[in-house]
Amino acid sequence: MKATLALIFTLLCTNLGASTPLGCVSLDEVSSSNNPADIFAGLTSCMDKQNYKxxxxxxxxxxxxxxxxxxxxxxxxxxxxxxxxxxxALSGRPKAELNRLQAEVVELLTDNTEVCQRILKIGKPAYYPSYITEHISANSTGSLQITEGFNEQEAWQESLALVPHC
Structure with missing residues (x-):
């Protein structure tokens, strides 16, 4: 069952723009060229290995x-x-696994100094968000352009404050 879910997720990630799907790696092995589809593939691998950290x-x-x-x-x-x-990435997982993941996320972000340092070292994304634009172009209509007047540094700081609370 887990192998089947992993295969399905890998195929979905590839369809959603995973260019370099990660395995179960630490943040030290993530680069700014890895997009969320790549990184969520690594999450799936870690969940399969019960490496919740x-x-x-x-x-x-x-x-x-x-x-x-x-x-x-x-x-x-x-x-x-x-x-x-x-x-x-998380569908089909037993509730106990999801609870363990949630507990690890809470612990990670409670004392976020180390994770923030690692994230800041990696830096903001260095790729074009094609996984978003390709999915939208295949499934809906509307603009696929980068937001006009997009301020990279401001958006990065706002994102850091919102997600890992750095």
Whole structure:
């Protein structure tokens, strides 16, 4: 069952723009060129291995990058793509596993000094959010442009304050 879910999620991530799907890695192995689809693939791998510490860090990073990317794309459907990735990554998981992940995320963000340092070292995304634009172009209408007047630094600081509370 877990192998089947992992395969389905890998295929979905590939369809949603995973260019370099990660395995179960620490944040030290994530780069600014990894998009949320790549990172959520790593989360799935960590959940399969019951490595909730790495899973929590990857969940936080993927969500942070997704929040930032949703601000970049001038389309109201952009946040839904990130929610879809998160949903696929976690669907079919037993409640006990989801509770363990949630507990690790809470612990990680309660004393967030270390995770914030790692995230700041990685930096803001260095890729075009094609996983969003490709999904929107295939499934809806509207603008697929970067938000006019987009202020990268301001959006990054706002995203950092919202997700890992850095």
């Amino acid at each position: 790495h899973a929590a860090a990857l969940y936080t990073m993927a969500t942070l990058y997704g929040v930032y990317d949703a601000r970049r794309v001038a389309n109201e459907a952009a946040p839904q793509v990130v929610a879809l990735l998160r949903m696929y």
